Amino acid sequence: MTYKTAVIGLGSMGYGMAQSALAAGHQTYGYDRVAAQMDRFVAQGGAKGALAEVAPQLDAVVVVVLNADQTQAVLFGEDGVVPRLSKGAVVLACATVPPAFAKDMEAQCAAHGVHYLDAPISGGSIKAAQGALSIMAAGTPDAFKAAKPVLDALAETVFELGDAAGGGSAMKAVNQLLAGVHIATMAEAMTFGMTQGVTPEKFTEVISKCAGSSWMLENRAPHIVAGDYTPHSQVNIWPKDLGIVLDVAKSAGFSAPITATALQQYMVAVGMGLGAEDDAAIAKVYARNAGLDLPKPKD
Amino acid sequence: MTYKTAVIGLGSMGYGMAQSALAAGHQTYGYDRVAAQMDRFVAQGGAKGALAEVAPQLDAVVVVVLNADQTQAVLFGEDGVVPRLSKGAVVLACATVPPAFAKDMEAQCAAHGVHYLDAPISGGSIKAAQGALSIMAAGTPDAFKAAKPVLDALAETVFELGDAAGGGSAMKAVNQLLAGVHIATMAEAMTFGMTQGVTPEKFTEVISKCAGSSWMLENRAPHIVAGDYTPHSQVNIWPKDLGIVLDVAKSAGFSAPITATALQQYMVAVGMGLGAEDDAAIAKVYARNAGLDLPKPKD
The missing domain is CATH 1.10.1040.10 (N-(1-d-carboxylethyl)-l-norvaline Dehydrogenase; domain 2)
Structure with a gap:
């Protein structure tokens, strides 16, 4: 299944993950505060478009930022992406965050009809670019189902750690x-x-x-x-x-x-x-x- | 080469090591403060004889006691074995001890014409009984040469960690x-x-x-x-x-x-x-x- 996917955060992990999503055949948009990283990704085959305009068409958003504050800002801050997503889209949240924060994000996404997969990653930048990460994932069965094409592209191993955010x-x-x-x-x-x-x-x-x-x-x-x-x-x-x-x-x-x-x-x-x-x-x-x-x- | 070997200390590690020496064909004496452990080893094929009388014929003494104090007592205390050994015999000291203590024992053994191998062990009681320990060994080339038949019987891996005691x-x-x-x-x-x-x-x-x-x-x-x-x-x-x-x-x-x-x-x-x-x-x-x-x- 070909997805429209956005990867937000093109650092050492996120850039490789965006490449892996692209290599798996997904139409992949990459976003970063550093414009040069976005241009580099587009030059390698990434899709191009402002996030606010692309958001309603996205099937999945992979958030690979530094921490909980940045995750919160990307999802629900000024210009936050979740309110612009269509119902049934899925957020994969990959930063290392407190379990209680993941539960809170899951609830806020649910209020918009958006699935949330608590999906911290492990394996380093080399495995990120090979689509060979380990992902410690938790979320509803619907969140897992919606995320599956992206998980298949990014991960060698997906640990299923419960049916609610927090376990990952x-x-x-x-x-x-x-x-x-x-x-x-x-x-x-x-x-x-x-x-x-x-x-x-x-x-x-x-x-x-x-x-x-x-x-x-x-x-x-x-x-x-x-x-x-x-x-x-x-x-x-x-x-x-x-x-x-x-x-x-x-x-x-x-x-x-x-x-x-x-x-x-x-x-x-x-x-x-x-x-x-x-x-x-x-x-x-x-x-x-x-x-x-x-x-x-x-x- | 068949050795006359004594293993001093028949605890969970020493007993298995004595069994391994025996299995490798060495004439092996076992000593422990617990008489029942010695009897058990003799019943399994161990050689029998008072240490004081056997000592002059021994090629090698393997010391598998708890610590530095016990090692010191076995080697040089009252009824200590080193003064009774023949020149050219080798002591393999397996307890975890400070490097400086190992250097001191090496010097004291040398004064009696006895080789000393600083030979702490790793691997647990199961590997001890299989002759499959790791031994972290240091000592003179002559000490290694004298100890080789015993090392072959006890160890799967011998790390050679220098030409003087202390490195092991x-x-x-x-x-x-x-x-x-x-x-x-x-x-x-x-x-x-x-x-x-x-x-x-x-x-x-x-x-x-x-x-x-x-x-x-x-x-x-x-x-x-x-x-x-x-x-x-x-x-x-x-x-x-x-x-x-x-x-x-x-x-x-x-x-x-x-x-x-x-x-x-x-x-x-x-x-x-x-x-x-x-x-x-x-x-x-x-x-x-x-x-x-x-x-x-x-x-």
């Missing part, structure tokens, strides 16, 4: 808690090892095969070994996402001391001016504290 | 830092998820396939789902091993805040009387704090 965002928060702590712990362990003569290279080679390994360690430790902090995923993501985890935890009366401690290390990284570097740069916090020299980039 | 223990400390934090973080994330309607079953199913996964999560989360805290590895291991990490870190002027925070959670578990349960029982700390009911054992 809850699982995403759980995943981010783990991923954020694992990156920081990798950095803590690697630099601790350096004080004992374990090189970053040997650390990465050996621990990847041992019980101390994690998905994030295998993915991020090589960045430090290479001295390459080109941002695949920025340090700045973690104060945001671990902040959401701790806000949700506070509301639930839940103590999350390890998450809170990891967050402090990311805050130090931001304070050091590393916010826009790859999140593996959290190792620089430990290296500075202990007077260690991390590997330099290879020439 | 350093890598083991790094691995334990990660493993201990990952278990506690798994428990923090799983119980946090429960406050948001994510069941332990769904958590385990989904996160195992996501970026938040870790070796320890995949191994331990199912214990909580099954409500089965039969100790494969006890809670008590972690105050000991993370304590070693923090002692070494303190000596090196290294700040390890995530490790320190995870250790506190294990200390709460010990305070709750859970020390002898499987280390997945750290989830009970979070569950108690937040008033959550963890899964009960299936009948």
Whole structure:
């Protein structure tokens, strides 16, 4: 089935997702605050048209912005898209947001006859462009049905996490808690090892095969070994996402001391001016504290 | 090459290692403070004889006790084995100990003409009995050469971590830092998820396939789902091993805040009387704090 689809937010994830929707044969419009990103997408085959005019014809809107505030603004702010959609259209909301926010958006969309799929994403920009993301999805059976052609285009794996919004965002928060702590712990362990003569290279080679390994360690430790902090995923993501985890935890009366401690290390990284570097740069916090020299980039 | 080998310490790891040495064709003596464990091993084919009398004929001594103090006592305490060994024999020291302690033992063994292999182990009791451990080994080339027939019998993977003792223990400390934090973080994330309607079953199913996964999560989360805290590895291991990490870190002027925070959670578990349960029982700390009911054992 060919859809008219809009992707709102053409950042590192959203741009790749727009490409994947296009590659799957959907008529795809791309929107971003940066006009050059929109022009680039049109040059690659994206459809062209002002969102306000296109909206009534859209089957699906994929929102890939930074956070809950931006999601709210895109959907219901000044020039918000939802009131312009036709009944039966579906919104796929992909930002990491509190589960309660997702529930609220679902209810507001329902008041306009629009389906809402709580659909946080995982997998990184490369998988986004390959249509191979993991999507942690929750929503009504009608929302899933309406979203299916888009999910098929974007995702390798769709986890179905309940028949109401919130379940996807809850699982995403759980995943981010783990991923954020694992990156920081990798950095803590690697630099601790350096004080004992374990090189970053040997650390990465050996621990990847041992019980101390994690998905994030295998993915991020090589960045430090290479001295390459080109941002695949920025340090700045973690104060945001671990902040959401701790806000949700506070509301639930839940103590999350390890998450809170990891967050402090990311805050130090931001304070050091590393916010826009790859999140593996959290190792620089430990290296500075202990007077260690991390590997330099290879020439 | 058939060796005369002694395994000192027939606990869950040492007993399986003694079985593996036996299965590989080595004449193997087993020693433990619990006489019944020694009798059991003899009944399964172990060699019989007082350590003091057997020592001069031994090619290798594998020490699989709890910590540095016990290792010191076995090697050089009253009735210590090293002074009774012949020159050229090798000690494989498998406990998790500070790297500086391993260096000290190596020097003391060298004074008796005995080789010392710093050889901490990883992999659990099942792999111990299959001769399929990972061994993080460091020592002189002569120590490696002397230890080879035993390493072949016990290990699937031998990481060669330098030509002097300390390198193996350093890598083991790094691995334990990660493993201990990952278990506690798994428990923090799983119980946090429960406050948001994510069941332990769904958590385990989904996160195992996501970026938040870790070796320890995949191994331990199912214990909580099954409500089965039969100790494969006890809670008590972690105050000991993370304590070693923090002692070494303190000596090196290294700040390890995530490790320190995870250790506190294990200390709460010990305070709750859970020390002898499987280390997945750290989830009970979070569950108690937040008033959550963890899964009960299936009948």
